[in-house]
Amino acid sequence: MSPFERVLRDLLTEGHVARFRAVGDSMHPAIRDGELVDIVPCDVSTLRRGDIVLAAMTRGLTLHRIVRISPDSIITRGDNASGDDGSITSASILGRAMNQTTRNHQWRFAARSVKIIRFAASVVRRLRSAQLRFQR
Numbered sequence: 001m002s003p004f005e006r007v008l009r010d011l012l013t014e015g016h017v018a019r020f021r022a023v024g025d026s027m028h029p030a031i032r033d034g035e036l037v038d039i040v041p042c043d044v045s046t047l048r049r050g051d052i053v054l055a056a057m058t059r060g061l062t063l064h065r066i067v068r069i070s071p072d073s074i075i076t077r078g079d080n081a082s083g084d085d086g087s088i089t090s091a092s093i094l095g096r097a098m099n100q101t102t103r104n105h106q107w108r109f110a111a112r113s114v115k116i117i118r119f120a121a122s123v124v125r126r127l128r129s130a131q132l133r134f135q136r
Contacts, residue, residue: 005061005094008054012041012095026078027052027063029117031097037063039095047074052097055088063097080121 001009004020011018018039022031030052031037039054047053051066055076064076064085073087 001056002060005056008039008061008094012039015041017098018095022063026080027065028080028121030065030079031063038098040098042093042096044090044093047093047096054094054097055092056094057085057088057092061094079117082122082125 008018008020019036020039022035022037023033025033042053047066047069049066049069052063053066053074053076054061054063055074056062062076062085064078064081066074067077067084068075073089074093075084075087077084
């Protein structure tokens with residue numbers, strides 16, 4: 001466990017809000033590279049599909065959207081990703097992302113909005129791939 005993860009876990013366990021700067025574009029356009037993100041402690045039983053959670057995964061701390069919840073696992077995916085992350089357990093969830101503009105509301109996109117964003121991202125990826133093939 002990295003020192004950063006240890007500090008985050010301690011803050012969230014004590015009921016504090018943790019803030020950090022997002023790195024990467026896996027959640028683009030909902031969360032952009034360099035944007036500040038607030039993570040709030042949450043009871044895993046209150047999580048719903050569409051929530052953005054911070055989870056400890058094998059690759060490290062990851063801020064992704066919940067796409068599926070079953071009794072024994074949670075599946076997440078970045079909004080800008082083509083596939084799901086591996087299955088994680090509720091113990092891997094550190095907290096839920098909170099909206100930057102209105103701190104009283106959690107970040108939730110309607111399922112339809114998420115599907116539209118994913119579709120648009122897949123179209124862009126295909127166009128980029130075709131462009132790269134054409135340039136060769």
